[in-house]
Amino acid sequence: xxxxxxxxxxxxxISFRNLAASKVRTSIIGAIVLGxxxxxxLGLSLLDSIDKGMRTSIQGSLGGQLQVYDARSExxxxxxxxxxxxxxxxxxxxFAKVKQVLSAVPxxxxxxxxxxxxxxxATGNVFDVALERLRADVRRVEGGDRxxxxxxxxxxxxxxxxxxxxxxxxxxxxxxxxxxxEGRDAEDRRREWADLTRAADDAFWAGFDxxxxxxxxxxxxxxxxxxxDGGFTFIRxxxxxxxxxxxxxxxxxxxxxxxxPRGRRGILVGKQYAEEWLKLRNARxxxxxxxxxDRRGRRIADDEELQRWVRENxxxxxxxxxxxxxxxxxxxxxxxxxxxxxxxxxxxxPALLARLFDADDATFDARYRIFYxxxxxxxxxxxxxxxxxxxxxxxxxxGYFNSVNVKVYGFIQFRQIEKSGIAGMMSVMDLQSxxxxxxxxxxxxxxxxDAIKRSVGATDLAREDAxxxxxxxxxxxxGESRAARIDEGRLLAxxxxxxxxxxxxxxxxxxxxxxxxxxxxxxxxxxxxSRLRETMRxxxxxSDRAGLxxxxxxxxxxxxxxxxxxxxxxxxLYSAVVIFFAIALVIINNAMVMATxxxxxxxxxxxxxxxxxxxxxAMMLVEIASxxxxxxxxxxxxxxxxxxxxxxxxxxxxxxDLLNFLFSGPALMPTLGGGSxxxxxxxxxxxxxxxxxxxxxxxxxxxxxxxxxTED
Amino acid sequence: xxxxxxxxxxLAAAALALAAPPAAALGPxxxxxxxxxxxxxxxxxxxxxxxxxxxAKEKGKTDVVYELLVYRRDEDDKQLFLFTKPKAEAGKxxxxxxxxxxxxxxxxxxxxxxxxxxxxGGTDTRRDDLSEPRLSEDYTAEWKGDSxxxxxxxxxxxxxxxxxxxxxxxxxRLWVDKATLNIxxxxxxxxxxxxxxxxxxxxxxxxxxxSKKGEVWYPEEIRIYDEIEKGNSTLxxxxxxxxxxxxxxLFTKAWLESKSR
Numbered sequence: 008x009x010x011x012x013x014x015x016x017x018x019x020x021i022s023f024r025n026l027a028a029s030k031v032r033t034s035i036i037g038a039i040v041l042g043x044x045x046x047x048x049l050g051l052s053l054l055d056s057i058d059k060g061m062r063t064s065i066q067g068s069l070g071g072q073l074q075v076y077d078a079r080s081e082x083x084x085x086x087x088x089x090x091x092x093x094x095x096x097x098x099x100x101x102f103a104k105v106k107q108v109l110s111a112v113p114x115x116x117x118x119x120x121x122x123x124x125x126x127x128x129a130t131g132n133v134f135d136v137a138l139e140r141l142r143a144d145v146r147r148v149e150g151g152d153r154x155x156x157x158x159x160x161x162x163x164x165x166x167x168x169x170x171x172x173x174x175x176x177x178x179x180x181x182x183x184x185x186x187x188x189e190g191r192d193a194e195d196r197r198r199e200w201a202d203l204t205r206a207a208d209d210a211f212w213a214g215f216d217x218x219x220x221x222x223x224x225x226x227x228x229x230x231x232x233x234x235x236d237g238g239f240t241f242i243r244x245x246x247x248x249x250x251x252x253x254x255x256x257x258x259x260x261x262x263x264x265x266x267x268p269r270g271r272r273g274i275l276v277g278k279q280y281a282e283e284w285l286k287l288r289n290a291r292x293x294x295x296x297x298x299x300x301d302r303r304g305r306r307i308a309d310d311e312e313l314q315r316w317v318r319e320n321x322x323x324x325x326x327x328x329x330x331x332x333x334x335x336x337x338x339x340x341x342x343x344x345x346x347x348x349x350x351x352x353x354x355x356x357p358a359l360l361a362r363l364f365d366a367d368d369a370t371f372d373a374r375y376r377i378f379y380x381x382x383x384x385x386x387x388x389x390x391x392x393x394x395x396x397x398x399x400x401x402x403x404x405x406g407y408f409n410s411v412n413v414k415v416y417g418f419i420q421f422r423q424i425e426k427s428g429i430a431g432m433m434s435v436m437d438l439q440s441x442x443x444x445x446x447x448x449x450x451x452x453x454x455x456x457d458a459i460k461r462s463v464g465a466t467d468l469a470r471e472d473a474x475x476x477x478x479x480x481x482x483x484x485x486g487e488s489r490a491a492r493i494d495e496g497r498l499l500a501x502x503x504x505x506x507x508x509x510x511x512x513x514x515x516x517x518x519x520x521x522x523x524x525x526x527x528x529x530x531x532x533x534x535x536x537s538r539l540r541e542t543m544r545x546x547x548x549x550s551d552r553a554g555l556x557x558x559x560x561x562x563x564x565x566x567x568x569x570x571x572x573x574x575x576x577x578x579x580l581y582s583a584v585v586i587f588f589a590i591a592l593v594i595i596n597n598a599m600v601m602a603t604x605x606x607x608x609x610x611x612x613x614x615x616x617x618x619x620x621x622x623x624x625a626m627m628l629v630e631i632a633s634x635x636x637x638x639x640x641x642x643x644x645x646x647x648x649x650x651x652x653x654x655x656x657x658x659x660x661x662x663x664d665l666l667n668f669l670f671s672g673p674a675l676m677p678t679l680g681g682g683s684x685x686x687x688x689x690x691x692x693x694x695x696x697x698x699x700x701x702x703x704x705x706x707x708x709x710x711x712x713x714x715x716x717t718e719d
Numbered sequence: 720x721x722x723x724x725x726x727x728x729x730l731a732a733a734a735l736a737l738a739a740p741p742a743a744a745l746g747p748x749x750x751x752x753x754x755x756x757x758x759x760x761x762x763x764x765x766x767x768x769x770x771x772x773x774x775a776k777e778k779g780k781t782d783v784v785y786e787l788l789v790y791r792r793d794e795d796d797k798q799l800f801l802f803t804k805p806k807a808e809a810g811k812x813x814x815x816x817x818x819x820x821x822x823x824x825x826x827x828x829x830x831x832x833x834x835x836x837x838x839x840g841g842t843d844t845r846r847d848d849l850s851e852p853r854l855s856e857d858y859t860a861e862w863k864g865d866s867x868x869x870x871x872x873x874x875x876x877x878x879x880x881x882x883x884x885x886x887x888x889x890x891x892r893l894w895v896d897k898a899t900l901n902i903x904x905x906x907x908x909x910x911x912x913x914x915x916x917x918x919x920x921x922x923x924x925x926x927x928x929x930s931k932k933g934e935v936w937y938p939e940e941i942r943i944y945d946e947i948e949k950g951n952s953t954l955x956x957x958x959x960x961x962x963x964x965x966x967x968x969l970f971t972k973a974w975l976e977s978k979s980r
Binding site for chain 2: 129132139142220223224227228229232239398400402406407408410411412448453455456460463465468470474475477478479480482483484485486487488489490492498499501
């Protein structure tokens with residue numbers, strides 16, 4: 008035992024002497040080893056931190072630890088959407104049963120029902136929106152509501168629409184000056200102008216109340232179409248048991264407004280979605296410029312994109328002008344004149360707005376504040392606001408289009424990842440509204456459709472057989488009919504009898520009603536997330552025993568492409584490390600072979616005085632392993648220093664949506680893991696020993712005779 | 720080598736067939752008259768109410784079926800669709816006034832502005848499939864030749880939309896029965912030249928119209944095949960026609976709302 012220790016000490020002394028004697032060689036090999044260790048430690052630390060961030064983002068926003076969906080589904084579940092849009096999932100027809108079975112699995116704490124889909128929200132053009140509100144006021148007044156509040160609202164709305172007509176006439180008047188009024192469409196243009204002139208005339212508004220509905224139809228059909236904007240937008244939502252959702256997903260929070268009352272219908276609109284798609288374009292561009300300046304250090308003076316946004320804001324005043332009613336326009340003028348100083352004292356509102364938005368780096372911050380402090384309170388900053396009732400429309404699974412009205416109770420965001428659109432685009436809606444939109448084909452409905460089909464005796468005809476069947480000479484091409492007397496009252500009688508008796512928006516649903524019915528997937532929150540694999544097996548077994556046909560997947564698989572991103576990063580890092588160490592292996596090997604050839608005499612002498620081949624082999628390996636270990640430790644230390652430096656510099660900023668989501672915050676703050684250090688040391692020592700093995704074999708074969716025959 | 724008499728006769732017959740004069744081209748005036756006739760046969764001049772059945776098939780999905788009423792006041796270019804079946808769809812509708820097409824959803828009380836290319840009820844039907852045709856007004860016609868469609872001799876016409884006119888499809892190919900001037904087949908083509916739909920109208924009916932003081936023709940059966948999504952098709956059956964004058968205020972949002980309430 009003592010002999011072995013002595014031999015080891017001798018080996019180490021010889022190794023260190025040799026390393027010290029060949030400083031250049033040692034430095035080259037050491038630098039390579041150090042670089043490798045640094046790369047592994049820093050890379051693994053960053054990857055582990057991203058992995059942790061992604062886990063937080065996915066598990067805390069939509070994923071939970073596990074997800075279940077019908078195993079017979081055409082697609083795999085992708086919570087954040089796939090390349091082909093939303094996953095086509097077979098519905099879980101009775102969520103209550105799934106909840107009951109899975110809740111009984113020991114490590115399952117909560118089962119949250121979900122249905123993710125996209126739908127259309129009609130935003131209309133600005134005229135359509137204003138006229139729709141005026142129509143609602145007209146209905147109230149025509150319905151007999153003569154309260155001062157109703158009449159005041161009605162008159163204010165009329166004044167607003169009248170101002171909008173005036174603005175539209177001004178705009179089209181300018182276009183008219185360059186339009187071809189003799190061409191084919193001249194008659195249409197003349198008629199449009201006559202309509203606008205009529206709508207802008209005092210007499211039209213003085214007589215508006217004589218035929219409210221008639222005048223509304225005139226404005227809706229002859230004037231609103233001239234405002235070429237607006238339409239509809241798509242919204243991505245998850246229909247869920249909203250209370251359970253907020254209990255399960257800790258990152259979810261109501262950013263503005265209030266929580267949907269327990270058991271009620273309603274929607275929380277994704278805050279990030281609202282910022283990107285629903286916000287007044289001028290305000291959105293101001294936010295983007297501010298973000299670029301404050302967080303990215305960009306400057307209007309030398310950034311073409313920021314200059315373009317400033318130009319677009321200066322030119323695009325229509326949305327703001329159309330929003331303001333006469334009193335608001337007057338107030339906005341007064342406020343802007345005060346805020347923009349003496350040079351603006353005599354300017355009209357369009358010029359004031361252009362001046363406000365015409366900002367450079369010196370004036371931007373002040374103009375930004377003026378906009379939000381003075382002007383924004385007079386404007387609707389978002390197409391959809393808290394408290395609005397919006398209509399959502401989607402193609403239902405039955406093939407028909409379904410629509411629901413839902414109240415917007417607030418905006419939802421996910422803490423830490425507020426700036427990311429991956430989760431932030433998602434709105435959260437109650438499960439009953441989701442089920443109405445989803446439109447599952449019930450047995451009763453299928454029977455009704457079948458009866459309608461049978462009543463007309465329609466026959467199917469395949470495309471390829473159509474011409475032969477229809478024109479082959481089988482039937483008469485012409486015939487005669489007799490006029491009928493069609494009574495729509497009779498045809499619609501069924502519908503009247505079938506109408507719901509209550510207003511669904513005010514109804515409170517019980518937990519049993521929420522659970523009973525269709526869901527598309529469900530998130531499972533575990534008591535002990537570290538027992539994920541084991542619980543996954545238990546959940547699958549419970550589902551199979553109950554015949555639920557469920558597929559159980561973990562959060563990473565459920566997140567689809569997003570979840571694969573870290574795997575991709577890992578593959579890239581590992582590939583880089585493998586390439587690096589393959590090159591290192593060749594370089595170290597060459598250096599060591601050269602060193603061995605230079606030391607033939609020394610090795611021969613050692614062999615002559617009794618050193619065994621094994622001793623020579625061990626000597627060479629200890630030498631290279633010592634370099635690997637020493638410089639590996641130094642490299643790992645440097646890697647640790649790198650991690651500290653990144654943290655000290657405020658982390659790696661998340662410059663995109665995806666990074667914000669993966670970092671689970673605005674910046675990645677890497678942490679040094681003991682595992683990363685250990686892995687890096689093991690890797691560099693193994694690579695060093697491998698690269699020194701061939702030279703060691705060469706050295707082992709040196710005999711004293713060969714050594715003596717060698718010339719210096 | 721001597722050819723047999725039978726073979727000589729066959730060759731002669733083939734040569735004669737090849738040498739036969741081509742079908743007489745439709746001259747500009749004749750073409751104009753044909754297209755005007757297509758419009759005129761379906762023109763009603765007064766009010767129109769039709770009870771229709773509409774069935775849409777989509778590959779891999781359950782059939783979508785409707786019963787609906789189609790109202791027309793052609794002189795004012797107004798049109799209204801009111802769905803009556805199935806129950807869940809009853810009360811929904813479309814209202815067209817001038818160039819505005821509105822859709823109405825009674826469960827939400829919302830009106831939405833739609834375009835001419837709206838797929839009525841989500842089917843392959845377009846608004847103008849069920850309106851009075853204005854081929855002469857909207858399109859420029861070209862005669863492409865005469866051919867046979869099944870047992871029928873037909874004119875083949877290509878219609879190209881006139882500048883500035885908003886229609887569902889900018890190019891339409893028609894196969895018109897030479898004997899009766901009924902349209903038997905129609906192909907709708909996109910601006911890119913891509914074939915979008917093929918429509919067959921194999922059965923035509925006439926009905927006496929008091930307002931026109933003559934007969935109005937309408938296709939009793941319309942079969943539309945989607946050429947993009949192969950396997951998708953729509954069948955429309957016009958089951959009853961009522962030509963009595965409609966209520967004066969029928970083509971208004973208020974009227975449709977009142978029927979849906």
